[in-house]
Amino acid sequence: MLPLILREISFRKGHTTIMLCGLISVTALMTAYLSTESAAERETKRVARDLGFNLRILPKQTDMDLYWFQGFSDQTMPEATVERLANYQGVFMTYNHLMASLRQKITMGGGDVILVGVAPTITSPDKKKRPMGFTIKARTLHLGYQVGQRLGLKSGDTLQLSGHDFKIEKVMVEYGTEEDVYVYGTLKDVQGIAGKPGQINEIKAIDCLCLTADQDPISILRNELEKILPEAKVIQDRVQADARARQRQMVQRKFEFLSPFLMVCGAIWVAVLSALNVRERRSEIGIWRALGKGGGFIAGLVIGKAMIIGFFAGFLGFWVGNTMALEVGPSIFQITAKAIKTEWSYLVWSLILTPLLAAAASFIPAMLAVTQDPAETLRES
């Protein structure tokens, strides 16, 4: 039966192409969506770490012009500040995580880097979430992409700083942001390198919930927090983070609605085309019957055709979808290009599910073909 189906497929090229295109579109869009989505999920953690922070707490004396120019505060405050913030039982604000860090510009390999010492994340006691971000072991460094390039270092290499050996734990992927010139280490190590023991110069408070959210809360927050943290000042960076998160969620939600819709459209497309094909082949079906072929054979012709086209569509659709994901995924999902990779498991799924979708969709046309009265068509002259 397979050679028969293949001949018919190549004979009615127009019909085949239209059916193929419909299924390719569905598979391609699904593949593109799913691979960008899983990339987006992988990225979410990073995005949240960068942009989901609602508050930055800086040393009071920080020169804000300088801060924005260079990306870190020139002042420091005691490490204990973060503990005090963590223990504060205020009514105005709750948080998920607090991350204290010491940021310092140093020269490394003939260029400037920002050395960031990260204290272990403090998780809010009433939240059960695991700490975000990455944990860094003592005497190891995580290099930003640009730093790695400049120094020609890769993970496993060793680097000497202030007379101590540091192991390069990893070189990060290119983020396309200032993080590419960051070097991360533990707070202790960085305090040692910078000669500022017990000091930090930034606290990020992630996922803060402000209980006065309906009016601009910044001044209230500032007053409240600066009362308990006289050595600090508070900056809220809500706008950009929210906008990005919302945009991403919107795209995601649109696709969540779109994917079943897409499948249904694809199925209807195949069903209609199959039915037209069955109509066109009425006399052929009559002849198969006259030649003594049974209903299983007739149904096999129709469903088999859909499945074979589905198989090719699965293959091509995966290819198109994957290309789409790599090309346009980064812009619509606000994620870095490197995060999207070819998900080979989706190829397997496309090759299984697209033929199945096509088979299901051609079931009714196949039944039309099987129940068609061959005598009717054969009488026609």
Add this chain to the structure above:
Amino acid sequence: MLTCESLCKYYQSSKGMVKSLDEINLSVSKGEFLEVRGHSGSGKTTLLLTLGAMMQPTQGKVVFKGTDLYRLNRAERARVRSSSIGFVFQMFHLIPYLDVVGNVLAGDDGNHSGACSKSEALLQELGLGHRLNHLPNQLSAGEKQRVALARAMVASPDLILADEPTGNLDPENSKEVCRHLKRYQEKGGTVIVVTHGDAVHDFANRTIDLKAGEIIPGPLLDPQSDEA
């Protein structure tokens, strides 16, 4: 070898009952070439499809080689068609995407090893040796009908049923098709042709006339060959 008793086929249409076949009694013996004549609408095609296990009659029975065809289930009837009955139609009904050989072998279920060489020999005999790999749309009407003949003949069925096989052909091609049917009959096959023309007449050894679904006694009715 083929008999039918009080065979009736009625169609229920919006304008009332149409009696397409009315109390047909017919007996065809092995090796006969029967011509069934009748005007358009007289029930010729209906008779042919009913005899050929393709259409359930409203009433009556068709006995083919000792089996009451419409007592069989659909699958069993299909098996009878595939092994013992060949059809030829006015519209040829070739499968458009299969070449000549493919069409001839369409009914073959692939377990006859000699089927391919047999079909080619048959096509040679029908003068289509140079057309084996052409598609139906590359053939003339006469050639198409000869392909259809080859398809009907290739499994060496006991019975060939032809519905206006010459209806779309010029006199020359009509004669040729009839000659091939005749040769098949002479080799021991049974042939029933329904037609409203007279191209077949000279080849048949019996002719019956059909009018409004009934067999009418005509001058050409030859009672001596009317035996089971």
